[in-house]
Amino acid sequence: MEKFFGIARVLNKRGYCSRSQAEALVRNGRVSLNGKIVRNPETPTAKNAKIAVDGKLVLETAFVYFAMNKPRGIVTTASDEKGRKTVMDLLEGKMQQHVFPIGRLDKASEGLLLFTNDTAFADKILAPETHFEKEYHVCISREPTEEELTQMQKGVLVPPRIFGNSPEKMRMEKVRILRRGEKNCWIAVILHEGKNREIRRILQTFEIEVLRLIRVRIGNWTLGDLRPGEIRKMDKI
Incomplete structure (x- = not known):
């Protein structure tokens, strides 16, 4: 039996944008499902459904995996309400796909930080039972x-x-x-x-x-x- 997921989740899993960004796009009427505009981020959607944002088809992106040496003084977040520099600022212009950091390093810490657009891989890394x-x-x-x-x-x-x-x-x-x-x-x-x-x-x-x-x-x-x-x-x- 074919599985269905919320359309915002499918957009996120295709590597188009973050889950919160996808939800905002849907609510603002910028996303269509099989040719029809939808406004509910939880609209049931098949994995291979025809999804478009602003009329442009969103195809599944190949998964990518990156490592960064996070410098001290940089926050690990997509955006910061205090206007501090984030790890995403360091990636600006270097990534064609939407990626996100796996886990966190606090502002005062530095070193290895992994990035991907593969949510299943990220969940596996972060799950306590996998004992990485x-x-x-x-x-x-x-x-x-x-x-x-x-x-x-x-x-x-x-x-x-x-x-x-x-x-x-x-x-x-x-x-x-x-x-x-x-x-x-x-x-x-x-x-x-x-x-x-x-x-x-x-x-x-x-x-x-x-x-x-x-x-x-x-x-x-x-x-x-x-x-x-x-x-x-x-x-x-």
């Missing part, structure tokens, strides 16, 4: 003790980000010292889930300051020699 390892190299204000490293892997109770919520247990899958300096220390951290600011919040419980945080790997995809702001095409594995 995420590796980070972190420069911190002091060297942790062996006992602290062990506790980071066992888990610690982290204060809630929202007042009134209960403390949250967080842990690092693996953590080891990379190199020691006179005034700081670099550690390698592996996470499976990667909750909001998880590494920073865990280290904060030990009164350890994060000076720099770089994501260097997601699963089999690595940062390699990408310079800040650069992108490269990657293969889907």
Whole structure:
């Protein structure tokens, strides 16, 4: 039996635009389905239906996959209400297809960020049950003790980000010292889930300051020699 999806979702899956942009196009009467204008983003639509935006047919776009070295100070979002520079600004003029970042790196963090127009691939990367390892190299204000490293892997109770919520247990899958300096220390951290600011919040419980945080790997995809702001095409594995 043929499956039907909302027309906004089909537009998004064809790589034409984001889901929210597709919904706005439909509501504004700019989208036709099999020759007829529709205004409900949830209008049932077959995957191979004839869809046009402003009279131009929208065909299914080939899936693409890119890696970026996200610089520090850039936000991971399609647009920012505060007018800050986003990762999409760095892609301007470089992409023919609509792509989106897979997951996030906070503004103060840097390193490997994946982009695609393949929503199923993105969902697989982000799903906790798939256990894609995420590796980070972190420069911190002091060297942790062996006992602290062990506790980071066992888990610690982290204060809630929202007042009134209960403390949250967080842990690092693996953590080891990379190199020691006179005034700081670099550690390698592996996470499976990667909750909001998880590494920073865990280290904060030990009164350890994060000076720099770089994501260097997601699963089999690595940062390699990408310079800040650069992108490269990657293969889907």
